[in-house]
Amino acid sequence: MSGLIDTYGRVHRDLRVSVTDRCNLRCSYCMPPDFADWLPGDHLLTLDELMLVIEVATEEGITNIRLTGGEPLLRPDVVEIVRRVRALPLSPRVSLTTNALRLTDLAQPLADAGLERVNVSLDTLDRDRFKKLTFRDRFTDVLAGIEAAQRAGLRPLKVNAVLMRDVNDDEAIPLLRHAVEHGWYLRFIEQMPLDAQGAWERSEMISAAEILEILSSEFDLVPVPTRGSAPAEEFTVDGGPMTVGIIASVSKPFCAACDRLRLTADGQIRNCLFARDETDVRATLRDSSLSEPERRARIARLFASSVFAKLPGHGINDPSFIQPDRPMSAIGG
Ligand code: SAM
Ligand code: SF4
Numbered sequence: 001m002s003g004l005i006d007t008y009g010r011v012h013r014d015l016r017v018s019v020t021d022r023c024n025l026r027c028s029y030c031m032p033p034d035f036a037d038w039l040p041g042d043h044l045l046t047l048d049e050l051m052l053v054i055e056v057a058t059e060e061g062i063t064n065i066r067l068t069g070g071e072p073l074l075r076p077d078v079v080e081i082v083r084r085v086r087a088l089p090l091s092p093r094v095s096l097t098t099n100a101l102r103l104t105d106l107a108q109p110l111a112d113a114g115l116e117r118v119n120v121s122l123d124t125l126d127r128d129r130f131k132k133l134t135f136r137d138r139f140t141d142v143l144a145g146i147e148a149a150q151r152a153g154l155r156p157l158k159v160n161a162v163l164m165r166d167v168n169d170d171e172a173i174p175l176l177r178h179a180v181e182h183g184w185y186l187r188f189i190e191q192m193p194l195d196a197q198g199a200w201e202r203s204e205m206i207s208a209a210e211i212l213e214i215l216s217s218e219f220d221l222v223p224v225p226t227r228g229s230a231p232a233e234e235f236t237v238d239g240g241p242m243t244v245g246i247i248a249s250v251s252k253p254f255c256a257a258c259d260r261l262r263l264t265a266d267g268q269i270r271n272c273l274f275a276r277d278e279t280d281v282r283a284t285l286r287d288s289s290l291s292e293p294e295r296r297a298r299i300a301r302l303f304a305s306s307v308f309a310k311l312p313g314h315g316i317n318d319p320s321f322i323q324p325d326r327p328m329s330a331i332g333g
Pocket of ligand 1: 030120190195
């Protein structure tokens with residue numbers, strides 16, 4: 001095992017795997033309600049192709065796999081993916097980011113297959129507002145999904161929320177109060193320029209500093225010292241044990257400690273959410289002239305070259321920043 005170390009000394013241990021770009025919600029900061037620019041079905045990696053890439057990644061030093069999308073629970077073989085990832089010789093840890101709509105049915109099978117924990121996305125506690133934000137009337141399904149995850153022992157249960165000005169920024173305090181009461185570890189994420197419609201405005205973004213100020217007016221927040229490569233700054237709430245996280249991707253980037261790589265659903269390795277370049281692994285997976293050992297060796301080299309090309313930071317705050325061509329749903333959040 002060589003280790004995926006970039007030219008800035010960052011060791012990569014975390015692979016975010018997008019298993020589909022499809023979704024059953026239309027969160028406004030992610031895609032427009034009439035979004036139709038889906039990846040062609042035959043470009044999506046098959047179960048066996050996914051498994052080969054993940055296995056090679058673990059041989060190169062990846063220890064954590066996070067399944068994401070699009071909505072990962074829309075992939076019919078998602079339980080099988082978890083089971084097979086856990087059964088790999090180096091048995092990486094497996095977690096999942098989901099909108100929770102299908103968790104009522106899938107939480108227990110996923111836990112039985114070896115899933116460790118889930119991050120659920122939820123931006124409001126108001127059913128009508130949820131419908132406006134996501135263009136689907138599925139709020140009660142999310143709550144039921146979260147409960148199913150908790151019953152299945154998928155802990156700690158983290159909930160991600162994106163606050164938007166004059167849309168749901170009045171819910172920072174109610175969301176945290178509800179999270180603390182229900183044993184959810186809430187994390188606020190700054191809205192990033194990754195929406196399919198390219199409508200992100202810096203001036204509209206609720207910054208981490210603003211979130212902290214709002215929360216501090218109601219709760220006693222004390223920073224938790226150890227952060228490591230985790231993107232969230234954590235605070236204990238009213239003496240703990242519950243904590244709240246704030247992910248300042250835009251206003252206080254944590255690129256210097258980044259240990260993440262991404263695999264898109266159509267088989268492209270990305271070394272950053274905001275990368276302009278991708279490394280094509282699908283062509284290697286489908287090159288019938290390669291023997292199995294040649295294919296594995298080539299995939300390992302593709303990971304190494306992607307890591308080698310990784311820039312020191314995402315550059316959102318540079319004047320020359322250009323939003324990636326792909327939206328978050330296609331990259332894998
Ligand atoms: N569908 C799943 C979900 O929503 O949890 C997984 C994929 S989603 C792209 C992953 C995460 O990205 C979610 O927590 C979502 O809130 C977040 N996200 C999507 N677009 C974003 C944006 N423009 N800025 C910040 N976070 C975003
Ligand atoms: Fe779907 Fe997740 Fe994007 Fe919302 S954030 S539209 S649930 S992929």
